[in-house]
Amino acid sequence: MDMAAESGVLKQHLIDPEICIRCNTCEATCPVQAITHDSRNYVVDAAKCNLCMACIPPCPTGSIDNWRTMPIVRAYSVEEQLTWDSLPAELTTDELAASGVAADAEPAVEPVAPSLPAAVSGETAFSSAQYGTTLPPWSAAHAYTNLYGPKAADKSVTATVVGNVRVTEVGKQYDTHHIVLDFGAMPFPVLEGQSIGVVPPGVDEQGRAHHARQYSIASPRNGERPGYNNVSLTIKRVLEDHSGKPVRGVASNYMCDLQVGDKVQVIGPFGSSFLMPNHPKSHIVMICTGTGSAPMRAMTEWRRRLRASGKFEGGKLMLFFGARTKEELPYFGPLQSLPKDFIDINLAFSRTPASPKRYVQDLMRERAADLAPLLADPNAYFYVCGLKAMEEGVVLALRDIAKQAGLDWDTIGTALKKNGRLHLETY
Ligand SMILES: Cc1cc2nc3c(=O)[nH]c(=O)nc-3n(C[C@H](O)[C@H](O)[C@H](O)COP(=O)(O)OP(=O)(O)OC[C@H]3O[C@@H](n4cnc5c(N)ncnc54)[C@H](O)[C@@H]3O)c2cc1C
Ligand code: SF4
Ligand code: SF4
Known part of the structure; x- marks a missing residue:
């Protein structure tokens, strides 16, 4: 952060440890690596944070949205924040004055407007997180959030x-x-x-x-x-x-x-963005590993119930699901009984004895002819959930599939992000 010394005061960005659920979303989102954590707390390094606000909308709890006016010389260090169980109070006018800060002093750096990450416009190295959206599909139902939590009326x-x-x-x-x-x-x-x-x-x-x-x-x-x-x-x-x-x-x-x-x-x-589209003929592409299958099971089952009701015409459902072996793949049995005209299932196993290692991104590349039209279709939504390690490979596969089909990745990548069409949740 450029702590302009003239004013001697800064607007310090802090995370509320009482509300934070340690989900890592902010750390994955921050374009300048200003957020770090230990086994207990997530904290913001004031020397790196440029107040770009990119981390604010994706935070599921609102714990990221805390600010304190601080004399630059007294800014809370990363080490200090890591020891906190709750946020410190705002400094009083007297305390600020004692540090030589006038009551009407303006913070040295004001927040800047959120902007699309540079990678979307192709200026910097590839980073999968920068293509992930923080917006729900336009037709998603309204999600209730934070009804129970440390600071809600009903704690749990x-x-x-x-x-x-x-x-x-x-x-x-x-x-x-x-x-x-x-x-x-x-x-x-x-x-x-x-x-x-x-x-x-x-x-x-x-x-x-x-x-x-x-x-x-x-x-x-x-x-x-x-x-x-x-x-x-x-x-x-x-x-x-x-x-x-x-x-x-x-x-x-x-x-x-x-x-x-x-x-x-x-x-x-x-969570208010990793939500499924509700409009007829909308397509859903689900890419997951291990327990990342949980939201995919939820979406699949909702579409299955809608189909059974006969009152909803869904689009395509494609599932790319990876595990080490079929024995380790959650819900392997029930998945096999879903009708082929309802869901297109692609399973990748990376540790099956005597078989080559296959990952979800390998299967995606094999199905490029089916995925490319979906990338270009505004009614198709992509969901990625599971191991952190899969995220980059999956988004790179989407990029390569788009490019090989003659699509402009900058345009597609921007549309996926801006229109709530590429959802990344890895942990
Ligand atoms: C958005 C989101 C959704 C999640 N959804 C699920 C879900 O549906 N199912 C699910 O099982 N988990 C899910 N998790 C992970 C879950 O929140 C916990 O982190 C996980 O269960 C480990 O918690 P723990 O208390 O058992 O381990 P801890 O006591 O917190 O950690 C013990 C040690 O294990 C390491 N560790 C933590 N998680 C893992 C892991 N997954 N694999 C290997 N080592 C690990 C830690 O770094 C630490 O060193 C999700 C996480 C996020 C952020
Ligand atoms: S405001 Fe921007 S720079 Fe600061 S922690 Fe959040 S994402 Fe990082
Ligand atoms: S995104 Fe919000 S809840 Fe998740 S670790 Fe960051 S501050 Fe905590």
Whole structure:
């Protein structure tokens, strides 16, 4: 940040640790890498943040939208912010005056208007995150968000576990569960593509209450069991960290071990852009790995129910789904029973013995002839969810498919972003 010394005061961008659900969206969005995190907090480096505002709309909780007028010499450091459990109060006029800041002093840097990232106009290196939209499809239903949370009137809602079954083959190390939560008489309206936060009981190593973990909803808007006030989740038991070191993930193990009848504290719902189009003949292309299948299951099931009602004419549904082996692919069995004229399923396995490794982007390239017209079609919406590592390869595959079909990627990439057509949610 260019901290113009004349005024001696800056508008410091801060994240509220009480509301933040540590979803990483802001860090993935920030074009200048001003956001960083440790195992506890997400924080903004005042020396890097240029107040471009790109991180504000995608934040599911609003925790990113906090500002403090600070004397430049007293700006909160990254190290200091990482220790916070709550935001500090605004400095009083007296405190500002004691630091030599006049009451009417203007912050040195004002926010600049949000603009399309440079990569969309082709000026810098390829970055998948810059093509992801923060807008819902124009025909998406209205999403309710943040009905329950640390700062909402109702802090959390108690849900009851009404189902918990394993959806990957028993005996394999990869253990994923389909968990159904019922909210009883508490209102909890959701849409496909939204997520909830689960608050694990107990405290962390520092004795602080565990922060909520986010899980995508795997059921359609009218419930896993239609007509009941319930949602389903697809949760992978985390037994090793991203580098393969053994760990016991707090929330995922808590959830996978729950018994029917147990109570769970839930916040949310979250998310107002990763939503499905509702207009007739709209096409949906779903690209996922592992538990990234949860929102895809929700969207597919909603379209299946609409089709069964005979009152809605959907467009194409294409699914590209990757896992190491078929035994590790959640919902492998039920997927096989979906009619071929309803959904076009493409499965990629990267660790099947005696078979070459195949990833979702390999399958996408094989289906380029079908994907290129959809890229050019304003009624086609693309959803990517799953491992962070897949995101770049998938968006690069979309770019190459467009280019090979003679389409102008700058135009297509800009349209995907501006028209709420390319949704990226990787973690
Ligand atoms: C938008 C969003 C949607 C999500 N949806 C789902 C979902 O539908 N299903 C689901 O299972 N998870 C989902 N997650 C991930 C989930 O929120 C948790 O991060 C995950 O369950 C691990 O939490 P934990 O408390 O078990 O592990 P923690 O105790 O938080 O972490 C333990 C260690 O494991 C590492 N770790 C964290 N997550 C993973 C992982 N996935 N694989 C390997 N190592 C990991 C951490 O870095 C840490 O070192 C989603 C995350 C986001 C941001
Ligand atoms: S306002 Fe812009 S520069 Fe600052 S943290 Fe957000 S995205 Fe990054
Ligand atoms: S909740 Fe908002 S501030 Fe917290 S990590 Fe997610 S995007 Fe960032």
